[in-house]
Amino acid sequence: MNCEECTGFLHDYLAGELPDKQQRIFEGHLSLCPQCVVYLESYRKTLALGALVAEEPAEPIPEALVHAILAARTV
């Protein structure tokens, strides 16, 4: 396995979906390749940073939109 192939396995590896044989090959590459370890860690941090966006506070819904929605229901 080379680094390009290794990056192709990151999704399945982190999802725990790699078949045993591929997982052994993947982890064997990681044990020899510090660059892929760094890359994997940054991929993992990308997911953690993305999760921050889900924490965005919801702003109140504009009153005009509330009225429009309720008015549309009665049409």
Add this chain to the structure above:
Amino acid sequence: MFQAAGELWYGLRVAEHEGAYPDYGETALVARLQASDHSAFSELVRAQGPRMLAVARRLLRSDDDAADAVQEAFISAFRAIGNFEGGARLSTWLHRIVVNAALMRLRSRARRPEMSIDDLLPRFVEDGQYLDEPREWRSPEPLGALERRETREMVRGLIDRLPTDYRTVLLLRDIEGLDTKETAELLGVTPNAAKIRLHRARLALRGLLDPHMRERGAP
């Protein structure tokens, strides 16, 4: 408009399969909605509208389009409330409906010029080694409230730069928390295609984050 029966019933099918049990307050609210109690509709819009608007804004990147999508979603939900059987929470049901309404609006909208995903993916030399050596990132945790907000806004801005197909799958899976099967159904692709697209979206976002996240002092 979000009126096609097939799309509308998607939300109901999800509700039936989720198995979450609504609390008694919600059961009472559903009963009032099904009895066409006007004040119950008002309560529902005020309680669930803010989250639904936030979801639509993330997907559509336009306040006006997001407001339209939320309105369409509520109208569809009101029409379907008689069939809501309480297999899922109302909030989960409405979330699916507004995601669907936003996606339909997104599909009907003219595409803006956007970057090619290939320009955002890692590059390799012929033997599969990295062309640009990966650098260590600083830890995103722990963050104080201000830094957390700034980082969140930065990440949100970078997600918005992804090509639409990739931005959408990343939002659905990693931000809105839908699973692969649901995401694939909403996007009209196979689960495997959704997984591949998500992986490429994450690689692209990683590439956009890289200059912001390298350890201070790293080139």
